[in-house]
Amino acid sequence: MNVSSMTDRQRHTLRCRSASHLHLLGSRTQHARSAEANEILINEGSMPSRVLVIDSGWAIRYKTLADGRRQILDFLLPGDMVGMFAILFDQTEYGVQALTPLTVRSIDAKHVIAELNRSQQFAITLNWLAGSVEQRMDEHLMRVGRRSAEERMAHLFVELHRRLKRSGLPDTAARRLPITQKTIADHLGMSQVHANRTFRSLVRQGTVSLSDGEILLLDPCELVRLAGFEESYLCHTPACVNEQSYSCA
Amino acid sequence: MNVSSMTDRQRHTLRCRSASHLHLLGSRTQHARSAEANEILINEGSMPSRVLVIDSGWAIRYKTLADGRRQILDFLLPGDMVGMFAILFDQTEYGVQALTPLTVRSIDAKHVIAELNRSQQFAITLNWLAGSVEQRMDEHLMRVGRRSAEERMAHLFVELHRRLKRSGLPDTAARRLPITQKTIADHLGMSQVHANRTFRSLVRQGTVSLSDGEILLLDPCELVRLAGFEESYLCHTPACVNEQSYSCA
DNA sequence: CGTATCCTTGAGTGTGATCAACATTGGTGG
DNA sequence: CCACCAATGTTGATCACACTCAAGGATACG
Numbered sequence: 001m002n003v004s005s006m007t008d009r010q011r012h013t014l015r016c017r018s019a020s021h022l023h024l025l026g027s028r029t030q031h032a033r034s035a036e037a038n039e040i041l042i043n044e045g046s047m048p049s050r051v052l053v054i055d056s057g058w059a060i061r062y063k064t065l066a067d068g069r070r071q072i073l074d075f076l077l078p079g080d081m082v083g084m085f086a087i088l089f090d091q092t093e094y095g096v097q098a099l100t101p102l103t104v105r106s107i108d109a110k111h112v113i114a115e116l117n118r119s120q121q122f123a124i125t126l127n128w129l130a131g132s133v134e135q136r137m138d139e140h141l142m143r144v145g146r147r148s149a150e151e152r153m154a155h156l157f158v159e160l161h162r163r164l165k166r167s168g169l170p171d172t173a174a175r176r177l178p179i180t181q182k183t184i185a186d187h188l189g190m191s192q193v194h195a196n197r198t199f200r201s202l203v204r205q206g207t208v209s210l211s212d213g214e215i216l217l218l219d220p221c222e223l224v225r226l227a228g229f230e231e232s233y234l235c236h237t238p239a240c241v242n243e244q245s246y247s248c249a
Numbered sequence: 250m251n252v253s254s255m256t257d258r259q260r261h262t263l264r265c266r267s268a269s270h271l272h273l274l275g276s277r278t279q280h281a282r283s284a285e286a287n288e289i290l291i292n293e294g295s296m297p298s299r300v301l302v303i304d305s306g307w308a309i310r311y312k313t314l315a316d317g318r319r320q321i322l323d324f325l326l327p328g329d330m331v332g333m334f335a336i337l338f339d340q341t342e343y344g345v346q347a348l349t350p351l352t353v354r355s356i357d358a359k360h361v362i363a364e365l366n367r368s369q370q371f372a373i374t375l376n377w378l379a380g381s382v383e384q385r386m387d388e389h390l391m392r393v394g395r396r397s398a399e400e401r402m403a404h405l406f407v408e409l410h411r412r413l414k415r416s417g418l419p420d421t422a423a424r425r426l427p428i429t430q431k432t433i434a435d436h437l438g439m440s441q442v443h444a445n446r447t448f449r450s451l452v453r454q455g456t457v458s459l460s461d462g463e464i465l466l467l468d469p470c471e472l473v474r475l476a477g478f479e480e481s482y483l484c485h486t487p488a489c490v491n492e493q494s495y496s497c498a
Numbered sequence: 499c500g501t502a503t504c505c506t507t508g509a510g511t512g513t514g515a516t517c518a519a520c521a522t523t524g525g526t527g528g
Numbered sequence: 529c530c531a532c533c534a535a536t537g538t539t540g541a542t543c544a545c546a547c548t549c550a551a552g553g554a555t556a557c558g
Binding site for chain 2: 545546547548549555556
């Protein structure tokens with residue numbers, strides 16, 4: 001009954017549940033589509049109408065100021081869900097844009113809300129999802145607020161590497177990041193020029209390289225060291241609700 | 250039931266629900282206590298064991314790096330709940346510390362989880378709560394990543410003013426912020442010295458002042474202008490929409 | 499009182515922004 | 529095939545914002 005008494009398998013079950021649950025939901029109501037790079041999937045300030053699940057490709061969640069300054073809040077990788085919490089409000093405060101060509105499943109908000117009302121398990125799983133997003137956003141805030149430029153960039157690279165591997169990619173594929181330096185800059189809160197200089201510095205240290213317009217992570221261990229990377233915030237695979245109270249379906 | 254077809258009253262109901270629901274829950278299982286200023290309520294890295302609801306006073310949610318750099322992730326004001334999403338994991342990645350003397354109700358995690366399993370409505374309401382926290386954290390990230398020091402500080406002051414008023418304080422009380430400049434600095438990602446200089450600049454412009462160790466907001470409308478403050482991210486309730494006190498157009 | 503905490507200010511330094519120029523690549527159309 | 533353009537990356541020069549270090553002042557508290 002103790003929270004910490006969960007087995008690894010139970011944790012894994014929980015981890016996969018939100019995606020699979022939505023997948024089941026989607027089998028009835030999904031609307032699959034593809035999008036081109038740079039295509040806007042959700043407009044800032046628009047009315048929330050659907051939840052998206054990324055099947056393949058990369059996207060970003062961002063906000064912009066009136067004068068054009070942009071902050072990339074989060075990267076969206078295959079398996080990630082976006083727009084879930086916005087559907088309970090009448091305005092989506094952020095935009096979502098494709099970084100690469102991607103495929104996405106979209107589920108109408110009313111189906112999601114219906115499912116939320118129907119399935120206890122779904123509602124609980126979404127709370128777990130909210131927690132894991134919160135952990136990542138907290139860590140990013142720490143990155144932007146209190147780390148140096150080099151720490152920030154190394155830290156981001158390690159996090160993306162981890163997330164890609166967990167989404168099922170083999171290590172070699174997970175070391176390739178299809179993002180531009182302007183994109184990195186808008187995520188880390190620095191100018192594109194400074195992002196380039198910081199990146200060059202990492203290249204000189206042999207930890208990363210640029211190839212075919214993609215970033216390659218050459219030495220993830222060294223990046224971990226440079227970033228002062230703490231694993232725990234991403235290791236929420238150990239989600240720790242006891243299975244009994246959780247599997248109340 | 251489409252989200253957009255919700256009436257204002259339904260939204261207002263939703264807004265109040267999470268607090269009142271926990272209040273009911275608390276009536277059976279709550280453990281009220283008080284804490285002194287600077288007292289640690291939740292340790293970084295500790296096992297989540299309870300959810301806190303602030304009754305009075307201010308607290309912060311924060312993370313620290315190994316070398317002592319601290320990032321204040323969020324301010325916790327009366328009515329705010331903290332630790333909710335952490336109970337689904339086996340480690341609380343952040344700490345919580347009182348800024349002022351405060352009173353807090355604490356509810357054992359197992360009661361919250363039991364309620365989560367029992368009440369469909371509670372689980373849904375928490376998703377709404379997750380969304381509103383997400384909106385505030387997104388806006389803060391934008392603040393730290395893409396705004397100038399003066400914009401950041403003015404923006405924070407306006408947000409705190411709004412939140413205090415919505416928590417039920419009259420306008421005059423909501424203009425008093427019991428925080429030190431070091432605290433502001435750790436929230437906005439700047440040094441204490443620079444926070445002081447930025448604050449002095451705001452004082453010179455007549456928008457704020459310092460009195461009895463508390464910050465006074467003298468001209469919220471001017472702060473809104475300086476910050477380029479967009480109302481919408483906090484206006485997820487009809488109550489806020491109808492507030493005319495800031496019609497400084 | 500003495501100590502601690504917070505605020506304030508100056509001086510010097512450095513990180514990172516801005517402006518500008520140019521290289522490289524890929525795509526488009528003549 | 530080439531001219532052109534757009535997007536991205538690279539680098540230098542200059543400057544501003546923000547950091548660190550340092551010292552002093554105000555206030556509260558035991």
